[in-house]
Amino acid sequence: MRRHLRVPFAIAALATASLGLTACGGDDSGSGSSSSASGGGGGAALAPGAYDPTQKPAPGKKGGIGTMLASSDVDYMDPGQSYYQFGFLVAEATQRRLYYFQPNDAETVVPDLAASLPTVSDDGLTVTVKLKPDVKFSPPVDRPFEAKDVKYAIERLFTRNSPGGYTNYFDFIEGAPKDLTSEKQDISGITTPDKNTIVFKLSKPYSAQFIQSMVLPYTAPVPEEYASKFDAKNPSTYQDNLVGTGPYMVKNNAAGKVDGIGWKKTKSITLVRNPNWDASTDFRPAYADGWNIKTDVTDANVAARQVLDGSHMLLDTNPPANILEQLATRIKGQYTQTPSGGFRYFSMNTNIKPFDDVNVRRAVIAGFNRDAARKARGGKFVGPIPTHFLTEGFPGYEQAGGEKGFDVDFMNYPKGNAELSAEYFKKAGYASGKYEGKQQLLMIGANADPGKAAAQVAANEYKKMGFNVRLRLVPQDAVYNEWCGQQTKNVAICGTAGWFKDFNDASTLLQVPFYGGAIPTEKGQVSYNLSYLKDPKVDAAVEKALPTTGEERLKAWAAVDKAIVEAAPVVPFVADKTTDVRSKDVQGVPSSFNSLWDLNFTSLK
Structure with missing residues (x-):
């Protein structure tokens, strides 16, 4: 996202007062x-x-057809609805x-x-x-x-x-x-x-x-x-009959239909040259003639090796931990790391007991070995373990305490602190220092690494603290749209969650995933506030920060950051960098906006 x-x-x-933007x-x-x-x-x-x-x-060199291996499909092909990084990757090329x-x-x-x-x-x-x-x-x-x-x-x-x-x-x-x-x-x-x-x-x-x-x-x-x-249809089928203005288009038939032609859902996406694209109106060079994207490659290890050993191939996102370590130590010419401008976390649904109790949530964060979860995604190579939610280099980060954050005790132990966790459990009424409830809690995770590995680590961490967790693994494109983001599914823990900037303002990191006003009221709409947090202090801080500008804005969003930390709705375990992997004969260019490969600038040797 x-x-x-x-x-x-x-x-x-x-x-x-006055914004003379045209002169800038x-x-x-x-x-x-x-x-x-x-x-x-x-x-x-x-x-x-x-x-x-x-x-x-x-x-880059012009011409050729490239191949990308992806573990799942886009969330939506419709540009007004897509909210995943991978969906953005396709939209960047077509819209x-x-x-x-x-x-x-x-x-x-x-x-x-x-x-x-x-x-x-x-x-x-x-x-x-x-x-x-x-x-x-x-x-x-x-x-x-x-x-x-x-x-x-x-x-x-x-x-x-x-x-x-x-x-x-x-x-x-x-x-x-x-x-x-x-x-x-x-x-x-x-x-x-x-x-x-x-x-x-x-x-x-x-x-x-x-x-x-x-x-x-x-x-x-x-x-x-x-x-x-x-x-006029519910839901709209425009995404199945998509048009665009980009250098590429999803392959269609004469009537404009892409469903089953250039977009075989959960299987493949075929991007071809848009014959109406005029390079003189665009800053994108669009070197390749087209891209074949396979969206059913669930074995991340196999996919990464195929890309590294193959020709004219890209991997859609981060490789699994073992491949990442090889890239960092031995294979240094076939990857690029880009700051993602966001964080990965495990959310706790505040509408479901016992996560409606802030002391339970604080106990979980205090006792959670977040370093183990980070290792499942590649360890220190993927980024630091955050103490708050504004990431390094982002507006408001220094005002929010920089690397140290707000020095909140339950956020200060990346490998977990059992004693501190027990103190918070006792504040919540659990004398044993662990959770004592017997109900089964549904946890949703992605079915492909590295998300799968991180979710499995998280499930074990919750179990160590006394929770009865049932982990269900689903395709990545279903994690939010069909499970964690649907209130009626009663997902207690989202075990594959990440939030990344929409643009370089603190509001895009903090408002949608934590503001109560961002939770949809319509049944079936996807909520990206995965913890369904409606905290009065957080909401008031957001509403105070929205109209601000200048230094006041940086301080106001730092105050929002602090309120979120104190509300403890999620377990943040890495402020990560995206590692993009390519074949030797690809001149890969990542998008600093989306952090995945930019198909408009990547070329084939």
Whole structure:
């Protein structure tokens, strides 16, 4: 999940009254808003196994078909609904949005479908975006996108048929429905004065956060005349008949259907060149002719070896621990590590006893050997064990205490402290110093490593503390959508959870996974607040932090971080880096935004 900004108009630097964004240029990294394929960032090419945000990828060779091995499918193909890193990987190749990034710089936005940076009114309540002309949709739509297509893309996300995953970033647009509707409603706060201009009127002065969120795929245009017939179904079948504006498209038939053709669900995704893509309008070089993605490769060890020993292949995400150690010590030329801008954790459902008791949750964190869980994902090579939730280098991290955090006792023992854990269990009323209940608690984990291995470690840790845990392993794409994120499934512990930035603001790490207001009210909607935390102190701190700017904002979100730590809703065990693995004859380029491979910049030798 964002999956995964400091922009030239970064929230931390914004003034509260006037935002003259159109005058802003590049930041100190030297990355401007050039639309050339090689624009942004100076310096030499990225070295294998390294990450340096000041270095840009070397030019690649054009042509060829690459292969990616993946352990599971996308969550959604629909750009307005996808919220997994892997779903973002596909969307990056197929769906252009208003703004995006060069692969080596997730701090400076590049106008994508937008013609320039947005302008904002003096009161911060009106945002205007000018759009590029003549960027066409893929077949069978075959026409240039217009402002009305971005308006429709956003409006459809407030319906029950195609509910969006990001609406908390723009539900303050004037006229936005407060609840999901049966049919698409016109949002009065989104107007299109001409086909290349879109104007947003906000009911709250949250323009800074709103503008940053425009890098997310919800701003990918959707043509109403084509998509509305699919959106009329519940759920929408637009993702089965997808069009886009990116360099690539999911292979389809003449009518536009991708289901069973270019997208064989849980089996494969075939990306082919979008014949309507015009390189002169895009900063992406899109070197390869296409990509074959296998989404049913569940043996991570076998997949990693096939990629390392094979030709023109990529691995979709982190390799298992034993392969990672080999990469770090012996095979140093076939991987790249990228900070993910997030953390991995085991959530505790606060609606289910005994996790409704904060002292039980604190006891679990105190006694949990988080280092063992980290080792299951690769140990020290994958990143540090966090003491709080704002990760290193993220806005607000230093204000939240840096590496030490808030010096909260139950977070200070990465290998666990049985005595401290017993103290908290006793505060919760368990005289033995362990949990004494007999009920069985459902724990959900991924069925492929390294997530599987980490979930198995977690189950053992809970059992050591007296819990009767039943671990059920499911495909990764089902963990959130079908289990942990569904309140009615009564999942007590989510054993395969990770949360990564949507953009480089503290709100994206802390608001959605921990704010009570982010829990959906509609049955069947996915909750990304996996602990279903509704803590009054956390919620009040979030609401206080949302409208802030500048140094005040950094301090306010640090206060949110502290409130979450004290509420103890999850067991955080690694603030990780993503390790991307490739074959020797692939010039792999990772996305610093998403931390997975960027198929638009990766080339085949």
